[in-house]
Amino acid sequence: MLVVTEPDPELPPPPMELIPSDVTVVEVGATPTDEQLTGAQVLYIWDHRFAELGPLLRRAPDVRWVHAASVGVNRLLCPELAAVTLTNSRGVFDIPIAEWVIGAVLSHVKGLDASLALQREHRWQYRTTGRLAGTRAAVVGTGSIGRTIAERLVRLDVDITLVGRAAREDPQFGSVRASTELASVTADVDLLVLAAPLTPATTALVGAEVLRALGPRGFLVNVGRGPTVVETDLVVALHSGTIAGAALDVFEVEPLPAESPLWSIPNVLVSPHMSGDYVGFEVDMVRVFTDNLGRWLRGEPLHNIVDPALGYVPN
Numbered sequence: 001m002l003v004v005t006e007p008d009p010e011l012p013p014p015p016m017e018l019i020p021s022d023v024t025v026v027e028v029g030a031t032p033t034d035e036q037l038t039g040a041q042v043l044y045i046w047d048h049r050f051a052e053l054g055p056l057l058r059r060a061p062d063v064r065w066v067h068a069a070s071v072g073v074n075r076l077l078c079p080e081l082a083a084v085t086l087t088n089s090r091g092v093f094d095i096p097i098a099e100w101v102i103g104a105v106l107s108h109v110k111g112l113d114a115s116l117a118l119q120r121e122h123r124w125q126y127r128t129t130g131r132l133a134g135t136r137a138a139v140v141g142t143g144s145i146g147r148t149i150a151e152r153l154v155r156l157d158v159d160i161t162l163v164g165r166a167a168r169e170d171p172q173f174g175s176v177r178a179s180t181e182l183a184s185v186t187a188d189v190d191l192l193v194l195a196a197p198l199t200p201a202t203t204a205l206v207g208a209e210v211l212r213a214l215g216p217r218g219f220l221v222n223v224g225r226g227p228t229v230v231e232t233d234l235v236v237a238l239h240s241g242t243i244a245g246a247a248l249d250v251f252e253v254e255p256l257p258a259e260s261p262l263w264s265i266p267n268v269l270v271s272p273h274m275s276g277d278y279v280g281f282e283v284d285m286v287r288v289f290t291d292n293l294g295r296w297l298r299g300e301p302l303h304n305i306v307d308p309a310l311g312y313v314p315n
Contacts, residue, residue: 001293002037002063003027004056005046012282014046014069018290023297034059042296044289045069045076054078065296069285071145071276072225073306074198086306089288090313093276094148097223100275101149101193102156104247106132108219113267133157138185140164140205141195141224142176143312149195149223161185165201165310179205187213191221197312198225206230211237218243223275226251231262238265249275 001023003014019025028036030050037060045053048070057063057080068076068088076086107113109130118125135158139150142164150160150173160173163185167178177185179201186192192214196202206220207230214220220243222229231252237243245267251260254273262268292302304313 001025001042001044002032002040002060003044003046004032004050005029014044015283015286018283018286019293020290023293032056038062041065042067042293048072049075051075054080057081057084065302067289067292068306069289072197074225074311077308077311081308085302086308087292087302087304088306088313089285090144090304092281092284092288094144096278096281097145097195097276098149098152100249100271101195101221101223101247102152104221104269105153105191105219107269108245108247108267109135113269135159135190136161136188137191137193138163138177138182138189139193139195140179140182140202140228141197142170142315143195143197145223146193146195147172149193153193158191161189182206183209183213186210186218187215189214190217191219194220194222194224194228196224196228198227199311202228204228204230206234208233208237211243214243216241216244220246221248222246223249226254235261235265238262238268245269247271249273 003025005014005027016025026036026040039062040060041062041064043063043066045066046069053066053076063084065085068086071088071090071093073086073088109132111129133156137153137158138161139146140163142162146162150162154160162170162173162176163179163182164176165179168176170176182205194206205228211233234246238246247269248262249271250273256262256270262270295302306312307314
């Protein structure tokens with residue numbers, strides 16, 4: 001077995017002690033040697049920034065399974081995956097990301113940023129705020145993260161419309177709207193939550209037309225992938241009051257450049273791609289892998305198999 005990881009002082013290392021002792025583990029950096037790759041059957045991609053899977057697989061002909069310690073796998077998609085199985089860490093971040101979304105939305109609706117600003121000024125200023133109950137939200141992304149967000153918003157009396165790759169009926173949420181209809185869907189909601197993987201269909205999905213449809217009372221949340229939003233259009237919409245605000249955990253360029261206007265626009269929350277990270281998440285990620293590793297060793301079907309043509313795990 002092989003662990004591919006690139007040192008990142010901001011992230012905890014994988015707790016390799018959770019991997020069974022009878023499994024040979026070779027920990028490598030971003031550029032492993034041919035000797036390290038010899039005989040490797042499994043690649044465990046710990047670094048979510050890793051983007052050289054194709055060249056690596058060409059040098060490791062014995063690899064049959066690649067597991068990503070992330071949910072998004074767009075950086076890993078390559079023609080060489082046709083000969084191997086790709087799995088991801090779906091499920092680990094569902095609840096934490098949903099909690100982050102709810103926190104961001106409640107902060108916006110209840111004006112907590114304004115309360116904190118007044119507190120810093122030692123100002124007692126009475127005012128009224130909004131209500132989340134009774135609002136309407138569109139959640140783009142029908143995978144486990146999007147569905148968990150939708151489930152928890154429903155518990156807070158938010159009316160939910162799910163938006164997916166294609167229109168269909170869902171036993172839990174009713175009619176799922178197609179992402180090609182997003183502008184018309186957005187015109188009927190107060191909150192637009194993006195939790196979709198990055199695919200050709202979701203790249204630049206939210207631009208000026210969708211933002212205009214969201215309107216001056218609308219609030220955008222993005223916990224999916226940065227390139228889903230046309231960032232220049234978003235900046236214009238925020239500056240002009242086309243939408244009321246945004247909570248952003250992902251961006252077109254990461255880290256977000258210091259000169260980005262998003263840092264200083266009022267009613268914008270900037271979060272450094274950490275909405276799903278919680279104390280102990282690295283342990284849970286390795287446990288997802290070791291569960292699949294046991295299945296692999298026993299010859300059983302793996303969980304969380306990614307369809308490379310789609311770029312995510314089909315429901």
